[in-house]
Amino acid sequence: MVIQISKETSPRPFLKWAGGKSRLIQQYIPYFPKSYKNYYEPFLGGGAVFFYLQPTTAILTDINAELINTxxxxxxxxxxxxxxxxxxxxxxxxxxxxxxxxxxxxxxxxxxxxxxxxxxxxxxxxxxxxxxxxxxxxxxxxxxxxxxxxxxxxxASEALKRAEIKQADFTEILNHANSSDDFVFFDPPYHPISDTSYFTAYSQNCFSKKDQEILRDICAELASRDVKVIVCNSDSEFVRNIYRDINFETYKIKAARSINSNIKNRGVVDELLITSFKDFYLPKQ
Incomplete structure (x- = not known):
């Protein structure tokens, strides 16, 4: 039985967050896994994917202490x-x-x-x-x-009552996700595609190339445990190369970029959705 929930009363992000995924959800739907029991989101931000999926079990984390407190x-x-x-x-x-x-x-x-x-x-x-x-x-x-x-x-409060929420570095996911029952959605600060697009200051910690490589290694380890992994990132040669090394699949997503110091560089751009699996959920047309 499917219960229809109106847009006004369905759980949605209560914060506007740079890089938020609310407008991209419809493009993501075909790539979500068919089934899983436990949902993990280590870069929580606005939580758009969590609110859309409404998983029954979730661990939501972020390094930003103020965000997690909220x-x-x-x-x-x-x-x-x-x-x-x-x-x-x-x-x-x-x-x-x-x-x-x-x-x-x-x-x-x-x-x-x-x-x-x-x-x-x-x-x-x-x-x-x-x-x-x-x-x-x-x-x-x-x-x-x-x-x-x-x-x-x-x-939002009702949806979050099903979730464990805590401040944590993204590397702590290795202490939780261990099997094919687990689905991890990573939405890290994006690798810059130009000098003017380098915006990662959601906390005082910068997200470097080394951090991107650490994340890649974590994704590889999770995939070796049969964990279902999705990563969002910029469509850059660096990102493509590091995930090609671990045989993840990459798919282009069209996204509207609104944060750039040069207004001419705002607009629709390509981003990447990177997956460890092909067992996708395909919605009815």
Whole structure:
């Protein structure tokens, strides 16, 4: 029996995140595995794939401590979070934005509300920190930003109750995924395709070529355990070469790029979807 869920009440990302996959889901569907029991997402970000798949068992991780705290608060303390966001909405103006942006104190729930508030009101919904790990995005130009989407937060909270959420480096996936029952979706910071496209500052940690190679080696190890693996990355010679070395399949995906210092380099570009398996789920036409 298939239950139809309306767009308004189905779980969706509650944060706008650079590199988020909401607009690419329809292109990904043919490549998701037919079956699995346990879902893992080590670069959580906006969590679009998790919210679309709605797995019954999931471990969601990210190196960004503020992000993970926010997910935990959405899952466990959504009523308190909504109350704080309503207060932010009432007080929102330019001076208030910068006072909140510069305030790093507070309880876990206050920090979660701060992150969501800044995400909904900052320029382009961009999460970026400087070398000290401090959020430094200016105020966006919004007439009436949707600071507190109560329905969205509550549906996300219900979906997240089925998930274990924790701060962790992506390498820790090797301690969890061990069999063909496991599906791992990797959405790492992309390898740059040009000098102006190098945007990896979601935390103060950069994602280097060496990190990309470590990720590749982890994917190879997971594949040797029969774990189903999907990796997203830029369509670059470097990325193609490192995954060709371990006999993964690569597929082109069309994506809209909106973050680039040169506006001429924004637009539709090719990205790669890289898989360890061919046992795809093929939806009915």
């Amino acid at each position: 997910y935990c608060c959405v899952r466990d303390r959504v009523d308190e979070l909504i109350a704080l966001l309503k207060e932010h909405k009432i007080q929102h103006n330019k001076d208030y934005y910068y006072s909140i942006r510069n305030n790093y104190s507070g309880t876990d729930i206050e920090k979660a509300a701060r992150l969501i508030y800044l995400n909904k009101t900052c320029f382009n919904g961009l999460y970026r920190v400087n070398s000290q790990g401090k959020f430094n995005v200016p105020l966006g130009r919004y007439e009436n930003p949707n600071i507190c989407s109560e329905v969205l937060l509550r549906t």
